[in-house]
Amino acid sequence: MSSELPNGWKMVIGLEVHTELATETKLFSGSANHFGGEPNTQLDPVSLGLPGSLPVLNERAVELAIRIGLALNCVVQRSVFARKNYFYPDQPKDFQISQYELPINGEGHLDLPDGSTVGITRAHLEEDTGKSSHMGSGGGRIHDAEYTLVDYNRAGVPLLEIVSEPDMRTAEQAKVYVTELRSILVAVRASDGKMEEGSMRVDANVSVRRSDNDPFGTRCEIKNVNSIRSLGRAIDFEARRQIDLLEAGESIRQETRHWNEDEGRTVTLRSKEEATDYRYFPEPDLVELDPDPAWIEEIRAALPMLPRERRLQLTARTGASTEASSLIVERGLDEMVLAALDAGGDPGRLITHAQQLSDDRAVGLDPSAFAELSTMESSGAISATQAKTVLARMVDTGEQPSAIAADLGFEAMASNELETIVDGLIAAHADEWAKFVAGEQKVMGFFVGAVMKATGGKADGKAVSAILNQRRG
Amino acid sequence: MSDLTTARQMAASVTARSVSATELIEVSLAAIAERDGEISAFNLVTADDARRQAAVIDARLAAGEEVGPLAGVPIALKDNLCTRGVPTTCSSKILDGWRPPYDATVVERLAAAGAISVGKTNLDEFAMGSSTENSAFGPTRNPHDTSRVPGGSSGGSAAAVAAGYVPLSLGSDTGGSIRQPAALCGVVGVKPTYGLVSRYGLVAFASSLDQIGPFANSVSDAALLLEVIAGHDARDSTSIPQPVADLSAHLDDGVAGLRVGIVNEFMVDGIADDVRRQTHAAAEALAAAGAIVGEASVPAAAYGLGAYYLIAPAEASSNLARYDGVRFGLRVDANNTPDMYDETRTAGFGDEVKRRIMLGTYALSAGYYDAYYGTAQKVRSLIRRDFDRAYEQYDVLLSPTSPTTAFALGDKTADPLTMYLNDICTIPTNLAGHPAMSVPFGVGDDGLPIGVQIMAPMLGEVTMFRAAAVLEGAAPAGSTTNRVTR
Numbered sequence: 008m009s010s011e012l013p014n015g016w017k018m019v020i021g022l023e024v025h026t027e028l029a030t031e032t033k034l035f036s037g038s039a040n041h042f043g044g045e046p047n048t049q050l051d052p053v054s055l056g057l058p059g060s061l062p063v064l065n066e067r068a069v070e071l072a073i074r075i076g077l078a079l080n081c082v083v084q085r086s087v088f089a090r091k092n093y094f095y096p097d098q099p100k101d102f103q104i105s106q107y108e109l110p111i112n113g114e115g116h117l118d119l120p121d122g123s124t125v126g127i128t129r130a131h132l133e134e135d136t137g138k139s140s141h142m143g144s145g146g147g148r149i150h151d152a153e154y155t156l157v158d159y160n161r162a163g164v165p166l167l168e169i170v171s172e173p174d175m176r177t178a179e180q181a182k183v184y185v186t187e188l189r190s191i192l193v194a195v196r197a198s199d200g201k202m203e204e205g206s207m208r209v210d211a212n213v214s215v216r217r218s219d220n221d222p223f224g225t226r227c228e229i230k231n232v233n234s235i236r237s238l239g240r241a242i243d244f245e246a247r248r249q250i251d252l253l254e255a256g257e258s259i260r261q262e263t264r265h266w267n268e269d270e271g272r273t274v275t276l277r278s279k280e281e282a283t284d285y286r287y288f289p290e291p292d293l294v295e296l297d298p299d300p301a302w303i304e305e306i307r308a309a310l311p312m313l314p315r316e317r318r319l320q321l322t323a324r325t326g327a328s329t330e331a332s333s334l335i336v337e338r339g340l341d342e343m344v345l346a347a348l349d350a351g352g353d354p355g356r357l358i359t360h361a362q363q364l365s366d367d368r369a370v371g372l373d374p375s376a377f378a379e380l381s382t383m384e385s386s387g388a389i390s391a392t393q394a395k396t397v398l399a400r401m402v403d404t405g406e407q408p409s410a411i412a413a414d415l416g417f418e419a420m421a422s423n424e425l426e427t428i429v430d431g432l433i434a435a436h437a438d439e440w441a442k443f444v445a446g447e448q449k450v451m452g453f454f455v456g457a458v459m460k461a462t463g464g465k466a467d468g469k470a471v472s473a474i475l476n477q478r479r480g
Numbered sequence: 481m482s483d484l485t486t487a488r489q490m491a492a493s494v495t496a497r498s499v500s501a502t503e504l505i506e507v508s509l510a511a512i513a514e515r516d517g518e519i520s521a522f523n524l525v526t527a528d529d530a531r532r533q534a535a536v537i538d539a540r541l542a543a544g545e546e547v548g549p550l551a552g553v554p555i556a557l558k559d560n561l562c563t564r565g566v567p568t569t570c571s572s573k574i575l576d577g578w579r580p581p582y583d584a585t586v587v588e589r590l591a592a593a594g595a596i597s598v599g600k601t602n603l604d605e606f607a608m609g610s611s612t613e614n615s616a617f618g619p620t621r622n623p624h625d626t627s628r629v630p631g632g633s634s635g636g637s638a639a640a641v642a643a644g645y646v647p648l649s650l651g652s653d654t655g656g657s658i659r660q661p662a663a664l665c666g667v668v669g670v671k672p673t674y675g676l677v678s679r680y681g682l683v684a685f686a687s688s689l690d691q692i693g694p695f696a697n698s699v700s701d702a703a704l705l706l707e708v709i710a711g712h713d714a715r716d717s718t719s720i721p722q723p724v725a726d727l728s729a730h731l732d733d734g735v736a737g738l739r740v741g742i743v744n745e746f747m748v749d750g751i752a753d754d755v756r757r758q759t760h761a762a763a764e765a766l767a768a769a770g771a772i773v774g775e776a777s778v779p780a781a782a783y784g785l786g787a788y789y790l791i792a793p794a795e796a797s798s799n800l801a802r803y804d805g806v807r808f809g810l811r812v813d814a815n816n817t818p819d820m821y822d823e824t825r826t827a828g829f830g831d832e833v834k835r836r837i838m839l840g841t842y843a844l845s846a847g848y849y850d851a852y853y854g855t856a857q858k859v860r861s862l863i864r865r866d867f868d869r870a871y872e873q874y875d876v877l878l879s880p881t882s883p884t885t886a887f888a889l890g891d892k893t894a895d896p897l898t899m900y901l902n903d904i905c906t907i908p909t910n911l912a913g914h915p916a917m918s919v920p921f922g923v924g925d926d927g928l929p930i931g932v933q934i935m936a937p938m939l940g941e942v943t944m945f946r947a948a949a950v951l952e953g954a955a956p957a958g959s960t961t962n963r964v965t966r
Binding site: 052055056057058059060061062063064090092094096099100101102150151152155157284286287288291292293294 | 561562568570575578580581582584679680681682683684686687688714715716717718794795797798801802804806807808816817818821841844845846849853
């Protein structure tokens with residue numbers, strides 16, 4: 008699907024991102040906050056909403072919320088918890104403790120890698136619900152279910168709802184926003200950012216208009232988007248659906264819509280008229296939350312460098328491309344790469360290898376060993392191909408590169424030895440050589456492969472190419 | 481054992497092993513067996529548990545262990561306090577079959593002090609009422625006259641002390657639910673400062689107003705019980721993080737020089753003549769003991785009832801949402817979940833609870849919130865301000881506790897508004913969060929007990945108890961229930 012909308016239509020997107028906070032325990036009780044436990048094993052009177060139970064705020068959740076707020080340039084302020092009242096089986100108290108008029112984090116903004124800025128309206132604390140499974144033939148809807156099973160392990164898990172301004176103009180920009188936001192959450196160690204486990208959930212508000220100067224159109228909120236890719240698809244679908252309606256002379260109803268991943272479309276969940284009156288009022292069982300400014304400054308001072316700064320730093324110090332820096336920072340390898348650089352590593356080779364390190368354990372690489380590997384390669388002691396093999400084993404076993412190279416019998420070939428082998432192969436394959444000389448570039452691969460075979464992989468592919476080009480003249 | 485009328489005497493005797501906890505419990509259980517068929521103070525008598533605990537305490541004392549300030553003292557608990565493994569009903573059908581998996585903080589503290597619970601007492605359903613007639617278990621009767629109500633909502637706990645079953649009991653007070661039944665049953669009842677006693681394990685009615693407090697036959701026993709249950713609890717975020725004052729040490733300090741204000745707004749039409757007379761008599765008694773008595777005004781208190789009947793139902797509508805048939809208590813099965821909610825709640829809640837849930841839901845609804853809940857909160861702030869001003873002039877305030885003596889069963893059930901007026905003198909202190917207590921002071925024209933209310937500023941319990949002790953000493957003969965024989 009092209010990102011360009013038909014007939015010059017423009018879209019406006021605002022996102023609400025719910026992120027679970029990586030605390031040990033729940034927002035208002037001591038039960039564990041861990042994904043994947045046996046159903047209904049992480050419980051206590053508070054998370055079951057038993058009569059007489061009372062919430063007690065988890066200080067760690069507040070700290071993580073403030074970290075995120077500071078990372079998003081928000082004003083951290085005095086806040087008040089409120090009850091959002093609605094009946095649902097997975098809501099143990101039949102109300103959710105959230106923040107309404109006064110959120111912990113007020114206005115802020117997020118700078119995207121492309122230089123654009125998205126405003127943050129607020130980022131407030133609230134508790135998660137349990138999980139309902141509506142069983143039977145009713146298509147997973149509560150009204151038609153034969154019975155409903157509820158797992159309350161997730162009930163009371165701390166969430167931060169991060170609400171953006173309607174500042175995004177393309178589905179791609181929305182995806183970049185979520186990607187950047189996720190890397191910030193992970194960087195400040197406030198969340199694991201796993202959309203597939205539901206620890207990060209995105210709702211999109213989408214509207215369309217003829218021109219960027221027109222007032223906003225009527226918006227629809229899309230729920231149940233489970234990946235960044237789906238987010239893009241859902242936004243594009245929704246914008247086009249709205250455009251089709253408007254071009255057919257119809258109007259948009261403000262409503263909440265459900266993204267159906269399999270069918271690739273959004274369907275009505277509930278209209279504005281059907282929306283619940285949540286009867287918000289201040290939660291009388293909790294006191295006002297007014298973090299000490301000194302504590303906020305302590306948290307600010309302890310904030311790690313954020314992804315944007317880390318990308319810029321990596322590029323500045325290694326000459327890595329923007330793409331390479333993004334990838335390395337996203338994987339959290341930049342710190343290790345820079346340490347390897349400080350240990351005398353070869354910047355170009357460090358970056359090349361780091362881009363290919365997709366193993367999670369790579370974060371634990373010993374920087375000086377990584378640096379040594381890069382210099383072994385740049386000095387010609389081992390070939391690029393061999394270096395890759397050695398690196399994989401370093402990640403796997405933590406051995407030193409020189410030991411691995413010795414164990415595998417890796418040593419770069421002396422160049423005169425390599426030239427002898429290349430010349431022998433040229434002589435043995437006169438037809439192929441003629442094609443190569445005639446300009447058939449793909450034959451290069453044949454010769455490189457043959458050299459590799461003859462040397463048992465010890466040859467440096469680049470050196471072989473250089474000899475071949477030199478012989479061709 | 482006939483001289484053992486107070487909790488202090490009982491605990492001292494048990495500790496000295498001149499009487500056993502088992503003997504005390506047997507006396508208490510016998511009294512209940514003899515008369516509670518008529519009074520119905522208890523929803524549940526936990527005789528076996530009580531005997532077991534008494535045996536444990538006796539054994540510990542025999543082994544030379546320290547047991548605590550309430551060693552072996554029988555106590556009754558309002559049936560909205562969670563007791564581990566023991567049914568906790570709130571006198572509602574909707575909690576049918578529910579046994580809490582945990583003890584309320586106050587229940588833990590009582591056990592740690594050596595007290596022994598003999599059972600759970602009746603209340604107006606979810607503490608909503610002033611007569612203990614709104615109960616799924618039927619009404620409790622006033623031990624002084626069984627054709628009369630004991631007051632409410634903690635009517636069972638008040639009656640249990642007045643009937644002489646136990647020297648101590650616990651109630652909860654949201655708008656007067658300890659003080660009014662204490663007045664009507666002729667016992668001492670205390671609503672402590674909001675936050676002084678942990679609410680953890682108290683089934684919530686209106687969270688910003690609810691407070692647990694003691695009933696006792698004497699001011700001194702009430703002080704002892706409050707000292708045991710008070711104090712910071714990390715499980716209640718509204719609990720005050722401060723050490724508990726030593727109330728007992730100051731009971732005999734007297735009131736010389738103490739400034740006492742009679743609240744004009746609580747001496748208005750609707751307060752019965754005999755009640756007004758006794759309130760003035762109480763003021764004179766304090767003056768005779770050296771207090772400086774004057775008239776005080778808390779103008780905004782006149783709007784207390786209106787504000788209360790928006791704030792309390794609003795919070796209740798939310799607090800009582802969880803009784804939905806999903807996780808505990810009553811479930812009436814239906815074709816789908818929303819219908820199951822409806823049928824369960826329709827069958828499980830009584831009329832008064834339904835009335836307040838509807839009132840509260842309405843008060844919080846979009847478009848009405850500012851006019852109702854918002855305005856009520858402003859009134860609440862004004863009441864607090866007016867009390868604070870009154871306390872610039874006075875150390876304690878004095879008023880009637882209840883407008884009348886105990887009224888007849890069925891007298892006010894037809895008209896909820898008349899019933900609500902019972903709490904006109906008690907509600908403002910709940911809205912302010914201040915402490916207040918009712919002390920028996922003489923009887924009315926009908927010979928039934930009258931209580932006067934002593935109010936104090938935030939955490940002013942020490943002064944409040946000093947005044948209460950003087951009143952108790954000056955009270956006309958027959959003001960307390962110690963005459964109930966066993």
